[in-house]
Amino acid sequence: xxxxxxLPQEELRKPSLSAWRCGPHTISLDRPRIMGIxxxxxxxxxxxxxxxxxxxxxxxxxxxxAEGADILDIGGESTRxxxxxxxxxxxxxxxxxxxxxxxxxxxxxxxxxxxxSGVARAALDAGAxxxxxxxxxxxxxxxxxxxxxxxxxxxxxxxxxxxxMQCDPQYGDVVAEVRAYLAARIEAALxxxxxxxxxxxxxxxxxxxxxAHNLALxxxxxxxxxxxxxxxxxxxxxxxxxxTGASADGRLPGSLAVALWSLLRGAAxxxxxxxxxxxxxxxMAGALCGEVRLKxxxx
Numbered sequence: 025x026x027x028x029x030x031l032p033q034e035e036l037r038k039p040s041l042s043a044w045r046c047g048p049h050t051i052s053l054d055r056p057r058i059m060g061i062x063x064x065x066x067x068x069x070x071x072x073x074x075x076x077x078x079x080x081x082x083x084x085x086x087x088x089x090a091e092g093a094d095i096l097d098i099g100g101e102s103t104r105x106x107x108x109x110x111x112x113x114x115x116x117x118x119x120x121x122x123x124x125x126x127x128x129x130x131x132x133x134x135x136x137x138x139x140x141s142g143v144a145r146a147a148l149d150a151g152a153x154x155x156x157x158x159x160x161x162x163x164x165x166x167x168x169x170x171x172x173x174x175x176x177x178x179x180x181x182x183x184x185x186x187x188x189m190q191c192d193p194q195y196g197d198v199v200a201e202v203r204a205y206l207a208a209r210i211e212a213a214l215x216x217x218x219x220x221x222x223x224x225x226x227x228x229x230x231x232x233x234x235x236a237h238n239l240a241l242x243x244x245x246x247x248x249x250x251x252x253x254x255x256x257x258x259x260x261x262x263x264x265x266x267x268t269g270a271s272a273d274g275r276l277p278g279s280l281a282v283a284l285w286s287l288l289r290g291a292a293x294x295x296x297x298x299x300x301x302x303x304x305x306x307x308m309a310g311a312l313c314g315e316v317r318l319k320x321x322x323x
Contacts, residue, residue, distance in 0.1 A: 041253055044292075045221040046176030047153035049133040051094065053253055056287050056306050059135065059295040060085075060093030061259065064118040065102045081122040082129070089132055092303035095154065096130075097295060098122055098147075099137030103158050103231070105190040105262075112142045119143065120150050127151020133176070141165035148173040156295075158182050158231065160209040167216035178224045178255055179209045183232025190232065198237045199244040202227050207251055224293065226255045235263040242282065245289035256286040257295035280305045288313075 044051040051057060063074075064081050074080075085096050100118030101110040115138065123134055127150060135154035136147035141163045144155045148169065154176040161167050161179065170177045181202045183193050195201050206225045213223055227241040227248055238258070241248075248254050258264070264278035265271060276298050283294050283302055287309070296302045 041221055043221065044176055044224060044253060045174070045219065046133050047148070047174050049153050049176075051133060051176075053292045056291075056310075057094040057293045058092060058299055058302055058306070059095040059097050059255065059257075059293055060088035060091070060299045061295060061297050062088065062096055062098045062122070063102070064098065064100050064122055076118070078121045078125065082125045085122070085126050086129070088299045089130055091300035093132065093299045095133050095135055095293070096126065097135040097137050097154075097156055098126075098152070099156075100143070101138065101140075103137075103186045105186065105230075107186040109185075112140050115140065115143050116146055120146055123147050123152050124150040135176075135178075139163060139166075141169045144175075145169045145173075148175055154178065156180075156226075158186075158228070160206075161213060161216070167213060167218060170213075170222070171217040174219075174222070176222050176224065177213065177218060178226050179206060179213065179252075180226035181205050181228040181231065183228075186231075193232045193234060193237065195237060198233065198240050199247065202241060203244075203248055203251070206248065210252060220252075223252050224255050225252045226257060226295075229256065229258045230261040230263060233263075235266050238263045242286060243289070245286055245291050249290040249292070253292035254286075254290065255293040255295055256283070256291045258282045258286070259294075259296040259298065276301060284309050 042053055044053060062081060062085050064076055066076060088096060098119050100115040119136060126134055133153045134151060135156045136144060136152045137156045138144050139157055139159040139162060144166060155170055156178040158180045210223055229238050245254055259279045260272050260275040264275045268278045284305060294302060
């Protein structure tokens, strides 16, 4: 039986699409999907420097898949608050060999976390199927790269750039403004020839937002899901530490709480560092809520 993860006594909207088309992959969204984070950067806020060596990164990617990741998201440029932009050549040097090696060994979709069309194009040629773009097609060439490859794309909301996005972010109504921005970026993608079935949206938790803004957006995931399937990436982020008092490596309990809340509000995909723990938490929550189809499907 195929039942959705639901809040007791409250039916939430299904994702606006039942599947995500990502190049040669079609990712069913009839159950929660877990995107494992693989940062090949020296300065990411949580795991910077741990997987810089390509061989170590590939081993980590295989571990994440074994733990239950449905998608791997590989990034070569930190987008933590205050991070400086990385040149295209350096970003490619970090991600291209990892994507190429993993594409030859795994069958789960690979995502490249980049805002640069040159990096996206090379990553897709190397075997990636998704572009996770924090700038929501801010690079004028990015839409064409995605369209030509038939790739999946994540359109994220960010106020400003990583270097200065946390400098006193202000909104009149953060939910309304983020929703309007994402709706506009969807329309821009469609106008550029990207299919609706290729598009997932991300409210950009922690990207130009205070803790209060993040909490408001997490409470309104169901409103965003009216536009397109929603990806939530809140794993180990600063606002969890502000609430719980935990450092980055102690934020797993808070991250799991946010992950489960996001699913209950209608998120389709969770982007996380701790794949095994998240899968176990989702499975347990699903059992409690009556979900019976949480075991990972075959490739």
